[in-house]
Amino acid sequence: MTDVWQSVMDHAVAVARRAGDVVRAALRDERTVMTKTSSVDLVTQTDQKVEKLIIQSVKEKFPTHRFIGEESVAAGEACDLTDSPTWIIDPIDGTTNFVHAFPFVAVSIGFSVNKQMEFGVVYSCLEDKMFTARRGKGAFCNGSPLQVSAQEDxxxxxxxxxxxxxxxxxxxxxxxxxxxxxxxxxxxxxxxxxxxxxxxxxxxxxxxxxxxxxxxxxxxxxxxxxxxxxxxxxxxxxxxxxxxxxxxxxxxxxxxxxxxxxxxxxxxxxxxxxxxxxxxx
CATH class of the missing domain: 3.40.190.80 (D-Maltodextrin-Binding Protein; domain 2)
Structure with missing residues (x-):
């Protein structure tokens, strides 16, 4: 049976890697830091740049898909999860880490259809670890299978x-x-x-x-x-x-x-x- 969402997931992995390049490049430069709701709720120009990169890339390839993006919602867009194919994007998960060059910064892309997650992509940019999962097909890091701990206690x-x-x-x-x-x-x-x-x-x-x-x-x-x-x-x-x-x-x-x-x-x-x-x- 054809997996109709595999090409969408492949695109998500590719654009997450491109986003990771942007994040790493920004870490070499001066980072402009702004605040949202408080002095410790941070956002940077890189957050906004990465989200724009992902959304524009998806719109070109999958023009009917919807989006929920952290920075888009912060700018006033609705945060509504519908049955439509929807990209759920955190352009930089760990913005405070990014601001301080603390080495755990991720690009997170989830994809939902009928309010059910079809795939997830988390790229830990500074570690160069690509975590992926496809519904019913397992989870992986850089292609190696993942398995939770067996610890019961x-x-x-x-x-x-x-x-x-x-x-x-x-x-x-x-x-x-x-x-x-x-x-x-x-x-x-x-x-x-x-x-x-x-x-x-x-x-x-x-x-x-x-x-x-x-x-x-x-x-x-x-x-x-x-x-x-x-x-x-x-x-x-x-x-x-x-x-x-x-x-x-x-x-x-x-x-x-x-x-x-x-x-x-x-x-x-x-x-x-x-x-x-x-x-x-």
Whole structure:
């Protein structure tokens, strides 16, 4: 049976590599930094340049496809996921890392049809690692198959999370209360790459057992979610239900036992869905 989306995925991989060239070139030059919602919610001209490059390239080849892009939404475009073929783009996942030349910066491209992820591409630019997944066909890094960790005991696990861009004291208290609960299980350690996409790829690679975060956006996790599931992992909402990529809440884990233990530890600190720990947009 013909895979009708393979040529689309091939284009995504190619344009992600081109975007990576732009990112690496920008790191050699002075980076112009701007802010969005707060002094720690950063955006650069390179974010905007990369998103424009990807969207223009796709429009030329697939003119009927739709887009959800981080910088486009920041500029006022709607963030609506429909049944139409849709590219979900984070041009630079890890902008703060990029600004500081911290070596985890990713171009993340997810592709959805009928609100279902068909493929995900995450290019870790500075590591030159291309993570890919196609629905039902597995996950890979530079062509080698990925498999989540077989660890069943959360006490023998590393957990990844991030701290968001809000410095509101109440939001910070929520974050550190949940983090304290996770550490006191106890787990082997807590890590964070500074990019949701790479954190999820670390789960898929078996390097960490789980990643959780509240306050992320669909462009942060669309590609990585499929990479995790195709590597044998599980995706859940922080309340234990089915994950909704538009909800700004996710747990990606190597297995359900680890995911459910994280849910147990952080559930008392999880707010209503419409108030994701007061994290900024």
């Amino acid at each position: 959360i006490k023998q696990s590393i957990i990844a999370t991030e701290f968001g861009s809000s410095r509101d004291p109440e939001a910070v208290d929520h974050i550190f209360s949940s983090l304290r609960s996770i550490l006191c299980i106890p787990v082997h350690g807590v890590r964070g790459a500074g990019t949701a996409a790479i954190n999820m790829c670390l789960v898929a690679s078996g390097c960490v057992e789980a990643y959780y975060e509240i306050g992320i956006h669909v462009w942060d996790v669309a590609a990585g979610s499929l990479i995790v599931s195709e590597a044998g992992g599980v995706l859940m909402d922080v309340d234990g239900g089915v994950v909704d990529l538009m909800s700004r809440r996710i747990i990606a884990a190597n297995n359900r036992n680890v995911a459910e233990r994280i849910i147990k530890e952080i559930s008392s600190f999880s707010p209503a869905r419409d108030d994701p720990w007061k994290l900024t947009d």
